[in-house]
Amino acid sequence: GTTINLSDYAPPSYLVPSVALTFRLHPNRTIVKAVLDVRRHPDTAPGDELVFDGDGIELVSLRLNGAPVDDVEITPDQLRIAGVPHEPFTLEIETAIDPEANLALSGLYRSNGVYCTQCEAEGFRRITYFPDRPDVLSVYTVRIEAPKADAPVLLSNGNPGAAGDLPDGWHFAEWHDPWPKPSYLFALVGGDIVGAFDRFTTMGGRDVKLGVYVERGKESRTGWAIDSLKRSMKWDEDVFGREYDLDVFNIVAVSDFNMGAMENKGLNVFNDKYVLADPTTATDTDYANIETIIAHEYFHNWTGNRITCRDWFQLCLKEGLTVYRDHEFSADMRSRPVRRIAEVRLLKSAQFPEDGGPLAHPVRPTAYREINNFYTATVYEKGSEVVRMLRIVVGDDAFRAGMDLYFDRHDGDAATIEDFLACFEEASNRPLTQFALWYHQAGTPQVTVETDYDTAKGRLTLTMHQSVPATPDQTDKEPMHIPIAFALFRPDGSHFPIADQSDLVKNGVIHLTKRRDTIIFDGIEEQPVVSLLRGFSAPVTLDIDQPETDRIFLARHEDDLYTRWQALDRLATDTILASYRQSNGETLPASATSLIGLYGEIAGDETLDAAWRALALTLPGETTLGREAGLNVDPDAIHVARETFLAAIAERHATAFADLYDSLLSDESYRPDAPSAGRRALELVLLDYLTVSEADGGRARALFDRADNMTEEAGALEVLMLRQPESGETATARAAFENRHGDNPLVMDKLLGMIARIPGPDAPGRVLQAMTHPNYIETNPNRVRALVASFAGANPSGFHRPDGSGYRLLADVIGRVASQNPQLGARLATHFRSWKGLDAARRDAAHKTLSDLRNMRDLPLDVRDIIDRTLS
Numbered sequence: 001g002t003t004i005n006l007s008d009y010a011p012p013s014y015l016v017p018s019v020a021l022t023f024r025l026h027p028n029r030t031i032v033k034a035v036l037d038v039r040r041h042p043d044t045a046p047g048d049e050l051v052f053d054g055d056g057i058e059l060v061s062l063r064l065n066g067a068p069v070d071d072v073e074i075t076p077d078q079l080r081i082a083g084v085p086h087e088p089f090t091l092e093i094e095t096a097i098d099p100e101a102n103l104a105l106s107g108l109y110r111s112n113g114v115y116c117t118q119c120e121a122e123g124f125r126r127i128t129y130f131p132d133r134p135d136v137l138s139v140y141t142v143r144i145e146a147p148k149a150d151a152p153v154l155l156s157n158g159n160p161g162a163a164g165d166l167p168d169g170w171h172f173a174e175w176h177d178p179w180p181k182p183s184y185l186f187a188l189v190g191g192d193i194v195g196a197f198d199r200f201t202t203m204g205g206r207d208v209k210l211g212v213y214v215e216r217g218k219e220s221r222t223g224w225a226i227d228s229l230k231r232s233m234k235w236d237e238d239v240f241g242r243e244y245d246l247d248v249f250n251i252v253a254v255s256d257f258n259m260g261a262m263e264n265k266g267l268n269v270f271n272d273k274y275v276l277a278d279p280t281t282a283t284d285t286d287y288a289n290i291e292t293i294i295a296h297e298y299f300h301n302w303t304g305n306r307i308t309c310r311d312w313f314q315l316c317l318k319e320g321l322t323v324y325r326d327h328e329f330s331a332d333m334r335s336r337p338v339r340r341i342a343e344v345r346l347l348k349s350a351q352f353p354e355d356g357g358p359l360a361h362p363v364r365p366t367a368y369r370e371i372n373n374f375y376t377a378t379v380y381e382k383g384s385e386v387v388r389m390l391r392i393v394v395g396d397d398a399f400r401a402g403m404d405l406y407f408d409r410h411d412g413d414a415a416t417i418e419d420f421l422a423c424f425e426e427a428s429n430r431p432l433t434q435f436a437l438w439y440h441q442a443g444t445p446q447v448t449v450e451t452d453y454d455t456a457k458g459r460l461t462l463t464m465h466q467s468v469p470a471t472p473d474q475t476d477k478e479p480m481h482i483p484i485a486f487a488l489f490r491p492d493g494s495h496f497p498i499a500d501q502s503d504l505v506k507n508g509v510i511h512l513t514k515r516r517d518t519i520i521f522d523g524i525e526e527q528p529v530v531s532l533l534r535g536f537s538a539p540v541t542l543d544i545d546q547p548e549t550d551r552i553f554l555a556r557h558e559d560d561l562y563t564r565w566q567a568l569d570r571l572a573t574d575t576i577l578a579s580y581r582q583s584n585g586e587t588l589p590a591s592a593t594s595l596i597g598l599y600g601e602i603a604g605d606e607t608l609d610a611a612w613r614a615l616a617l618t619l620p621g622e623t624t625l626g627r628e629a630g631l632n633v634d635p636d637a638i639h640v641a642r643e644t645f646l647a648a649i650a651e652r653h654a655t656a657f658a659d660l661y662d663s664l665l666s667d668e669s670y671r672p673d674a675p676s677a678g679r680r681a682l683e684l685v686l687l688d689y690l691t692v693s694e695a696d697g698g699r700a701r702a703l704f705d706r707a708d709n710m711t712e713e714a715g716a717l718e719v720l721m722l723r724q725p726e727s728g729e730t731a732t733a734r735a736a737f738e739n740r741h742g743d744n745p746l747v748m749d750k751l752l753g754m755i756a757r758i759p760g761p762d763a764p765g766r767v768l769q770a771m772t773h774p775n776y777i778e779t780n781p782n783r784v785r786a787l788v789a790s791f792a793g794a795n796p797s798g799f800h801r802p803d804g805s806g807y808r809l810l811a812d813v814i815g816r817v818a819s820q821n822p823q824l825g826a827r828l829a830t831h832f833r834s835w836k837g838l839d840a841a842r843r844d845a846a847h848k849t850l851s852d853l854r855n856m857r858d859l860p861l862d863v864r865d866i867i868d869r870t871l872s
């Protein structure tokens with residue numbers, strides 16, 4: 001595979017202002033007729049040859065201005081026609097495709113008998129020959145024909161047109177999308193699916209019919225998705241002034257899907273995991289995920305669809321911005337600090353290891369071999385953090401003005417990051433040249449801070465130093481513009497007032513722009529406690545020389561609840577890592593005592609939101625701890641260290657936790673709202689602590705038996721499975737669970753995930769065993785992710801076996817999956833990304849497995865790209 005470079009970007013030679021597609025759906029031979037209105041791009045001087053993309057399709061016929069074409073060349077990935085006219089012309093292309101055989105789940109495929117499409121990034125070329133790139137915008141008219149019995153529902157983008165019967169039990173439906181769009185936003189669905197409907201009236205008075213379609217029999221689980229959609233539509237009007245622009249908005253849930261969901265214009269296609277919910281089959285986490293993903297895809301209607309990307313290097317233009325928008329939405333729907341904690345935990349567990357390893361790349365990359373490998377935590381999550389910082393840097397008012405300008409100026413465009421930033425430069429009247437480095441420089445910046453307090457002068461001096469580590473293809477880095485929100489606390493918990501200092505300190509934010517800077521605060525009449533990076537104002541690692549007592553102070557008194565959690569999390573991380581370093585995790589450092597006490601105070605503090613308390617009591621994850629432990633890491637010892645600390649907290653607070661747990665058990669019937677979810681989250685965290693020291697898992701078993709909702713049922717089972725995998729109570733509960741939910745694959749996925757996360761040496765054997773479970777079907781990405789990705793990504797002590805058994809297991813699955821579904825294979829392969837930080841035995845084992853994989857014959861480019869970069 002060749003490398004595509006941003007610097008080689010050139011506008012398309014041919015434009016396709018309008019497209020008419022006719023599909024005759026057939027499981028093995030669907031016929032696609034495309035009538036394209038083609039014209040030369042006014043700014044280019046192409047040769048006479050027309051080159052369109054294609055991938056694995058059969059050309060049935062081709063006509064240009066109604067006449068057959070002689071001078072045509074078909075290669076595996078292109079259609080080339082020599083000597084095309086200079087004037088606009090019509091191209092009629094007929095292709096044949098095999099949806100049933102399409103296990104890559106890209107292009108047109110079948111999921112449980114339902115025809116559906118996935119065209120981002122380059123799937124449209126698997127349907128017809130086309131300039132399959134996001135800067136070619138077309139108005140689509142689509143006609144779908146199918147046997148009525150197989151596919152009573154026929155959907156595409158835009159508004160519905162004519163529909164009716166055809167001979168021989170067939171029928172047809174026509175759709176027209178008036179908004180020009182790139183081919184990656186095309187979608188089609190046909191199948192025996194059932195819709196649940198509602199309406200939404202936009203702020204401009206447009207009456208929109210909303211539909212959520214699911215497989216027959218699942219209609220009772222659509223309510224939460226529709227509710228989330230209506231709230232998303234309203235929120236985008238209220239907060240960003242964005243109104244919906246078609247008469248219908250449809251969502252279809254399918255069982256086989258490579259990622260979460262897809263924002264096709266007016267016809268979002270979803271992984272059914274992110275649509276279907278009712279209290280007895282979905283957890284609180286499922287409800288929250290559905291809410292935020294429905295919102296995300298809906299918000300793409302403006303950030304992605306009305307304004308799309310000029311090329312795939314600009315992916316963060318739509319993804320980072322849309323993640324930022326769904327974060328803000330969720331923060332408004334639920335508790336802002338609680339959501340912020342979840343975001344930062346995800347960033348640290350998924351994006352920081354990417355940024356610090358061989359797969360590191362800038363938020364806006366400049367080169368790729370396979371674009372599907374760039375739908376990463378860096379583009380999405382760090383991309384969102386960059387937008388969040390942009391708002392801090394320009395201020396709320398200029399941010400909103402900049403967004404309005406962006407929507408106004410670029411509506412209908414295929415835009416770039418430069419276009420986006422220019423809107424904020426104009427709105428704020430300040431250059432963003434240095435800020436733009438966040439898009440261009442990979443790696444997590446490190447900020448170190450030295451503090452000095454001069455009692456006689458009442459002066460606090462902060463000396464800050466920043467550096468950005470070297471990453472693949474980028475060694476020398478420029479200093480970045482890092483906004484560091486801060487506060488200075490008096491011993492009584494009040495804030496010292498802070499005056500602005502020109503551009504350096506503004507509105508409680510230090511703007512670090514040099515490699516090294518000194519910030520002086522005068523009039524600080526007593527030694528302050530310094531709180532930095534409040535709200536996680538920048539995606540950096542921060543190292544501050546600060547006494548333990550100050551850290552404890554912040555974990556107790558910081559009045560911004562996100563930042564209070566951050567202080568506590570820092571203390572817990574340092575304590576666990578000290579234990580890991582000093583004793584392989586067997587014993588705790590003396591300093592742990594006061595922190596352990598603090599957990600008791602927090603758990604019982606009724607003035608604090610239960611959801612926040614649950615997160616405060618959740619210790620840092622082993623992946624994050626392993627990354628922070630540096631090099632030569634032994635994941636077994638990390639696991640032991642975390643468990644030692646957890647057990648000490650459990651022991652110290654056994655009685656208080658038990659009382660609190662009992663008081664939280666509720667007989668109210670299930671509601672998915674944030675306060676009730678918070679109560680259940682706290683209850684389940686406490687249950688885990690209480691089960692550490694319990695011989696029989698009786699409490700978890702009791703909760704499992706009384707639960708009337710999936711959150712408590714699966715939560716109790718998980719505690720049993722992870723704490724006492726071999727106990728009789730666990731076996732009984734597990735059997736009951738399978739009995740109850742064996743016919744629901746999404747619920748069975750939860751069980752597969754639990755099996756995959758049981759820590760320790762037996763994990764690979766258990767996972768192999770679970771692969772024989774009737775529910776585990778390797779062509780379905782949800783099943784593979786639930787078992788194999790949970791194992792490789794969320795069970796460090798189980799996956800990183802020094803004998804390499806975990807690695808071989810993963811490599812075997814990749815080998816099998818990759819030939820059917822390259823994108824899924826490549827996703828799985830990213831779990832090797834942290835191998836260089838492990839101890840020697842594990843490093844050698846990982847290196848051997850990666851080398852074997854690389855030597856595999858017929859490894860698809862997607863997987864090869866990840867393996868090559870991981871090994872380099």
Ligand code: B3K
Pocket residue numbers: 120121259261262263296297300319372375
């Ligand atoms: N835009 C899609 C992701 C497509 C991934 C293609 N490999 C979903 C989203 O981010 O909303």
Ligand code: ZN
Pocket residue numbers: 296300318319322
């Ligand atoms: Zn997205």
